[in-house]
Amino acid sequence: MAEDSASSSVCLESKAGYVLSNVAEVVERVLSFVPTKALLRISRVSRLWRNCACRVLKTQQNMSWISAFGTSQYDAHILLETLEERLENIYLLPQTALIMIDSDISTGNNCSFRHKKARKCQEGEEEDARAKLRCLFPKFCDILCITAPGIVLTPGNMACNPPQEITSGGSGFSLLFPAIEGVHIRPFHFCKKSFSQTSLEEAGLVNNPDLKVVLIFGYDSYKSGAARFLNQLLEPLGRSNVLIAGGHVEKAFAQQKDCCTPGSFGVVGLALSGSRIQGASVLLDQDVTSAKEAEVTIRRLKAANIPEKNTIGFMFACVARGHNLYNNQCNVEPDTFRKVFPNVPLFGFFGNGEIGCDRIVKENYTLSETDANGLQHGYTTVMSLVHLG
Numbered sequence: 451m452a453e454d455s456a457s458s459s460v461c462l463e464s465k466a467g468y469v470l471s472n473v474a475e476v477v478e479r480v481l482s483f484v485p486t487k488a489l490l491r492i493s494r495v496s497r498l499w500r501n502c503a504c505r506v507l508k509t510q511q512n513m514s515w516i517s518a519f520g521t522s523q524y525d526a527h528i529l530l531e532t533l534e535e536r537l538e539n540i541y542l543l544p545q546t547a548l549i550m551i552d553s554d555i556s557t558g559n560n561c562s563f564r565h566k567k568a569r570k571c572q573e574g575e576e577e578d579a580r581a582k583l584r585c586l587f588p589k590f591c592d593i594l595c596i597t598a599p600g601i602v603l604t605p606g607n608m609a610c611n612p613p614q615e616i617t618s619g620g621s622g623f624s625l626l627f628p629a630i631e632g633v634h635i636r637p638f639h640f641c642k643k644s645f646s647q648t649s650l651e652e653a654g655l656v657n658n659p660d661l662k663v664v665l666i667f668g669y670d671s672y673k674s675g676a677a678r679f680l681n682q683l684l685e686p687l688g689r690s691n692v693l694i695a696g697g698h699v700e701k702a703f704a705q706q707k708d709c710c711t712p713g714s715f716g717v718v719g720l721a722l723s724g725s726r727i728q729g730a731s732v733l734l735d736q737d738v739t740s741a742k743e744a745e746v747t748i749r750r751l752k753a754a755n756i757p758e759k760n761t762i763g764f765m766f767a768c769v770a771r772g773h774n775l776y777n778n779q780c781n782v783e784p785d786t787f788r789k790v791f792p793n794v795p796l797f798g799f800f801g802n803g804e805i806g807c808d809r810i811v812k813e814n815y816t817l818s819e820t821d822a823n824g825l826q827h828g829y830t831t832v833m834s835l836v837h838l839g
Contacts, residue, residue: 519621529622551622600800726839765798806832
């Protein structure tokens with residue numbers, strides 16, 4: 451009896467082994483349930499598994515995100531800690547990571563006391579954070595990280611979760627973009643030394659008929675000459691038929707920042723090109739001071755009829771808005787966005803100035819009539835939708 455049972459078990463194992471060694475459809479189905487990092491490791495088993503893993507990776511074309519807020523249990527910012535844990539279990543291979551984190555990146559439970567203590571300390575902490583991020587992501591992944599006084603994020607990994615504005619305590623998020631057919635995402639960074647017409651073309655910001663969306667962030671923009679520098683970049687963008695959204699942030703960790711003089715101002719961002727991309731944005735100006743007025747403005751985004759599947763919402767607001775503007779009511783604009791778009795995740799920050807305007811970029815139709823001067827604002831919120839096809 452025992453011999454028959456053992457023989458049956460060996461037979462089943464041999465059949466399973468044969469299937470997993472020869473039947474691509476079964477192997478591919480099994481591998482589709484394996485997180486990407488583990489998938490890359492086990493793809494070395496055989497040529498069949500490697501080919502099946504490649505096909506599985508090609509199907510993973512939806513953007514995802516990792517967000518976090520609260521106090522870290524260890525000597526690390528809560529987002530860095532969460533990224534280290536959650537990146538092990540994502541189902542995509544990130545080609546680009548857009549990271550936004552609160553200004554208190556100095557780590558640990560006492561981070562709020564160490565922030566702004568000394569410039570040298572801050573620079574050392576920034577280098578440490580950049581090194582940690584570089585280790586967490588694949589070598590080929592483009593990383594753009596900015597810090598801002600407050601963060602807007604969608605918690606968890608469900609688009610239907612209510613977005614939250616967080617202006618105190620550790621918080622941040624990482625948007626993870628895989629290779630997406632018909633979509634090209636290119637990071638850019640300009641400072642006084644690197645800005646030129648040639649560098650604009652290389653970044654895909656001019657003479658690029660496929661350019662659809664530009665997310666743009668100025669850092670150290672309070673310094674002399676920064677406003678004039680940003681205007682040089684915004685002038686060609688203002689004349690183009692592309693969606694422009696962003697704002698002024700505290701710091702930026704660009705992939706390549708060796709060209710900068712320490713402490714100098716500059717601009718970083720992402721250029722999104724491709725025929726499948728669509729977008730729209732509205733400006734909540736300083737006269738919008740109630741939830742009802744905010745909803746009227748945000749519903750103009752709904753009227754643009756941008757597809758909501760595989761779409762991201764961005765909110766770039768002035769630090770003077772939030773509960774300061776809405777009679778101590780928190781989360782008014784994120785809650786209103788969710789009311790209008792219950793299944794679109796929302797991300798962004800509270801910064802020191804906003805970049806954007808009312809604009810629609812959709813299929814063969816574009817609403818775009820704003821020059822460079824009409825793209826920069828204060829005491830406003832730029833609310834945008836970006837559809838990735």
